[in-house]
Amino acid sequence: MNKNEILRIITSLASVRAPSGMEKDRGELFKKEMEKFLASKDIPVKTDSLGNYHVKFKGTKGKKSIAILAHVDEIGGTIRKIKKNGCLEFSKRGGYEGRWLVSKTVKILNKNGKWINGIISGRSTHATPSKLRVKELIDPLELEIYVGAKNKNEVINDYQIHVGAPIVFSGDFGLLNPDINDDIISGYSMDNLAALTCSIVLTQKVMESLVNDFGTINIPSNLYIVATTREEIGTEGALYFLKNHSIDQVIALDIGLVADFTGSISSDIKLEGGP
Numbered sequence: 001m002n003k004n005e006i007l008r009i010i011t012s013l014a015s016v017r018a019p020s021g022m023e024k025d026r027g028e029l030f031k032k033e034m035e036k037f038l039a040s041k042d043i044p045v046k047t048d049s050l051g052n053y054h055v056k057f058k059g060t061k062g063k064k065s066i067a068i069l070a071h072v073d074e075i076g077g078t079i080r081k082i083k084k085n086g087c088l089e090f091s092k093r094g095g096y097e098g099r100w101l102v103s104k105t106v107k108i109l110n111k112n113g114k115w116i117n118g119i120i121s122g123r124s125t126h127a128t129p130s131k132l133r134v135k136e137l138i139d140p141l142e143l144e145i146y147v148g149a150k151n152k153n154e155v156i157n158d159y160q161i162h163v164g165a166p167i168v169f170s171g172d173f174g175l176l177n178p179d180i181n182d183d184i185i186s187g188y189s190m191d192n193l194a195a196l197t198c199s200i201v202l203t204q205k206v207m208e209s210l211v212n213d214f215g216t217i218n219i220p221s222n223l224y225i226v227a228t229t230r231e232e233i234g235t236e237g238a239l240y241f242l243k244n245h246s247i248d249q250v251i252a253l254d255i256g257l258v259a260d261f262t263g264s265i266s267s268d269i270k271l272e273g274g275p
Contacts (some may be wrong), residue, residue: 001201007175007185009033010197014173017107017115019166020233023072027053030072033200041215050240051229057217059204065222065246068202069238070195070253071177071231074188077140077167080110082156086149087121090167091141093243094232097139105170106145110160117170118145126197141180172191184272192231195253215234221248 012033018026031045031053038045038055047053053072059065074096084086088108102122107115124142146166149155156162173187185191203225210217217223224245229237242250256269 001204002184006197006201009200010185010193011174013193013196014187016169017109018073019076019109019168020073021066021164022109023051023229025140026104027051027227027229028071030196030200034203034225037200037204041207041211043211043215048241048244050237052226052237052241053085054224054226054241055203057211057223057225058215059217059219059221059223061220062222064220064247064248065224066246066251067224067226067247068199068251068253069226069241071192071228071237072196072197072248073192073229073237074168075191075232076169079145079161079165079167079261082152082161082163083144084152086155087144087146088118088155088161089141089144093166096140098143099141101138101140101143106167107166107170108145108147108161109166111162111165112160114160116147116159116161118147120144121146160207163244192253193257194255196227197254199227216246259260 005011013026013029016025016029027047031047034045034053035053043055043057044055045055051072075092075096077090077092079088082089101120106118106120108118110116120143122138122140147155147159147161149159169188171188173189175182176184176186206217206223206225210219212218226238226241226246228235228241231237238252258269258271
């Protein structure tokens with residue numbers, strides 16, 4: 001698979017958002033891409049009651065099974081309170097720090113299925129006492145989202161936002177500088193769009209190199225390729241899948257931490273050094 005096709009796949013997956021617990025639309029795109037490679041051997045993509053998607057390749061012996069997992073969902077948040085002044089308090093879905101949130105744009109899914117734009121507001125550097133500027137840690141629970149509403153009634157009636165509404169982070173997705181370098185993709189939800197795309201590429205390679213005329217693979221073990229849900233809120237989808245399938249070995253596909261800049265703890269992973 002060439003890099004233009006990989007870019008098309010990951011951009012397609014990024015075109016629909018997938019907050020934890022609401023992964024179906026992205027999951028269906030994943031299924032559609034997988035079926036392009038699986039249809040020739042009539043190998044189905046199956047789903048379960050927690051929204052996981054999986055493909056099973058039967059091995060020559062089938063006594064043991066290996067599962068390769070990549071999660072569908074992305075980090076974000078949940079509206080936890082609508083204030084009288086129209087601002088919104090939120091909690092996290094997934095792990096991230098508060099220090100980079102102030103002034104960041106977000107999208108909130110309202111009751112009508114429409115994404116509402118918002119901006120995370122908080123105390124700026126200029127409004128922070130000098131003694132606290134260096135050592136202050138920002139807790140996301142102390143921040144608010146501004147959508148333009150003047151009061152609580154506007155939030156509920158005009159913007160149709162409710163407590164419990166999911167939040168995702170806004171941004172562009174695609175090549176970072178396409179006119180200069182067509183190898184670097186940037187954007188939101190790379191955790192875990194990168195790994196989800198890798199699992200599709202892997203499926204193509206399995207179909208081309210390991211699957212025989214009978215639809216089984218030329219290795220002793222069964223192989224599952226799985227797109228799991230709710231990873232950012234406790235790996236719930238993965239745990240559900242493993243509870244309902246007899247799996248001997250698990251391989252998780254996820255992003256790594258690039259830390260090759262000054263003052264960081266080295267992870268031995270380099271920018272532009274990925275697969």
